[in-house]
Amino acid sequence: MNNMKKPLTWLALSVSALVAFPAWGEDNMPTGRAAVEIKDGTYPASYFPNTEILGEDEIRITALGTGMPNQTKAAVSISFLVELGNGDKFLFDVGLGSNGNLFSLRPDFSKVDKVFFSHLHVDHVGDFMGLHIGGWLSGRYKPLRVFGPTGSTPELGTKAYVEAMEKGYAWDLQTRIGALPDAGAKIEITEFPYMQENEIVYQENGVTIRSWPAIHSLDGSVSYSLEWNGLKYVFGGDTYPNKWYVKYAVDADIASHEAFLPPKALAPYFGWDLGQATYVATRVHSEPAAFGKVMSAVKPRMAVGYHSVLSPENYQAILEGVRSTYDGPLTLARDLQVINVTKDAITVREASVDDYALPPSVSQAYIDAPRTEEKSPSDKVLAGKWSGYTPPPMPDDK
Numbered sequence: 540m541n542n543m544k545k546p547l548t549w550l551a552l553s554v555s556a557l558v559a560f561p562a563w564g565e566d567n568m569p570t571g572r573a574a575v576e577i578k579d580g581t582y583p584a585s586y587f588p589n590t591e592i593l594g595e596d597e598i599r600i601t602a603l604g605t606g607m608p609n610q611t612k613a614a615v616s617i618s619f620l621v622e623l624g625n626g627d628k629f630l631f632d633v634g635l636g637s638n639g640n641l642f643s644l645r646p647d648f649s650k651v652d653k654v655f656f657s658h659l660h661v662d663h664v665g666d667f668m669g670l671h672i673g674g675w676l677s678g679r680y681k682p683l684r685v686f687g688p689t690g691s692t693p694e695l696g697t698k699a700y701v702e703a704m705e706k707g708y709a710w711d712l713q714t715r716i717g718a719l720p721d722a723g724a725k726i727e728i729t730e731f732p733y734m735q736e737n738e739i740v741y742q743e744n745g746v747t748i749r750s751w752p753a754i755h756s757l758d759g760s761v762s763y764s765l766e767w768n769g770l771k772y773v774f775g776g777d778t779y780p781n782k783w784y785v786k787y788a789v790d791a792d793i794a795s796h797e798a799f800l801p802p803k804a805l806a807p808y809f810g811w812d813l814g815q816a817t818y819v820a821t822r823v824h825s826e827p828a829a830f831g832k833v834m835s836a837v838k839p840r841m842a843v844g845y846h847s848v849l850s851p852e853n854y855q856a857i858l859e860g861v862r863s864t865y866d867g868p869l870t871l872a873r874d875l876q877v878i879n880v881t882k883d884a885i886t887v888r889e890a891s892v893d894d895y896a897l898p899p900s901v902s903q904a905y906i907d908a909p910r911t912e913e914k915s916p917s918d919k920v921l922a923g924k925w926s927g928y929t930p931p932p933m934p935d936d937k
């Protein structure tokens with residue numbers, strides 16, 4: 540995108556004519572949408588983004604990515620969006636390819652400002668730069684807040700990852716600073732010890748998020764619980780079945796955890812022999828039968844398995860594996876699956892999104908947020924403008 544000042548001002552004026560201030564807690568809806576209240580727990584069969592007012596006691600969890608690092612169109616890498624009835628929004632992981640699904644929901648990006656990393660595999664954090672820049676272009680006018688674990692050494696921790704990423708796209712950042720709200724360029728990193736057990740990572744506005752260790756590849760994978768309003772969501776980082784999850788996920792309304800491809804399905808997926816597939820599926824990850832054992836111990840209101848590609852043959856293999864060890868409520872998550880949670884009911888649906896959904900409208904607060912002077916190419920580059928083209932006049936600002 541070219542952040543020339545005149546077009547931005549024109550955009551601001553045209554948008555401000557259409558967008559009213561949302562009340563606190565309410566989302567800034569895309570224009571042309573009027574969300575309705577869901578009465579008596581009767582939801583439409585599909586979830587159409589921005590058409591439902593989330594109940595004030597309710598949580599909505601949307602799977603933005605449920606797949607593998609080598610993605611398929613139907614299953615990008617891991618990310619979950621958690622929206623609360625108090626207006627807060629949280630991302631858990633932002634894996635490769637998940638930005639497309641996030642944007643297809645057209646969320647109020649002024650509230651998509653907190654992301655929690657389970658660990659630093661790219662299938663969990665690979666779309667970080669897209670979230671930072673894309674969210675800033677689409678309504679976030681405050682810093683992006685990143686929470687994640689330390690590693691066994693400083694260079695293997697969340698802070699090192701984020702700072703190195705930011706250096707990598709320094710040119711991009713420099714082109715936008717000044718044209719977009721200044722504060723939206725910033726990143727606030729909270730790194731916490733990966734070995735902490737059920738300690739608080741975040742506590743604001745009635746929401747408490749805790750972390751505990753996971754066992755995966757190297758030190759530095761964690762799981763999280765989010766508690767709010769008497770409801771508890773657990774987001775499991777990649778892991779071999781671990782005692783901390785069984786202990787601290789207890790009482791979860793929704794307990795999500797990897798249910799990796801079983802060895803016989805994993806081998807052809809990666810082109811591995813059965814030995815390699817068995818090692819990865821049962822020593823580095825949790826195969827479906829292991830996921831089922833964990834859920835039989837945790838006994839959540841709903842167990843959510845992910846981190847696979849649910850092709851028909853895989854789905855069958857995963858389901859059989861889980862059902863060999865667990866007979867409770869189960870969702871094998873697909874991308875853009877939506878789970879509404881209240882104290883009374885859990886409703887699982889699919890979102891219906893437009894392949895060409897536009898970015899969401901921005902709020903008046905975004906339009907009004909301070910911007911410094913924008914950059915442009917140097918005179919020696921501008922001197923190369925071709926005389927054979929004259930751009931059309933700028934529209935009148937007034």
Ligand SMILES: [Zn+2]
Nearest residue numbers: 658660755777
């Ligand atoms: Zn991993």
Ligand SMILES: [Zn+2]
Nearest residue numbers: 660662663777
């Ligand atoms: Zn993973």
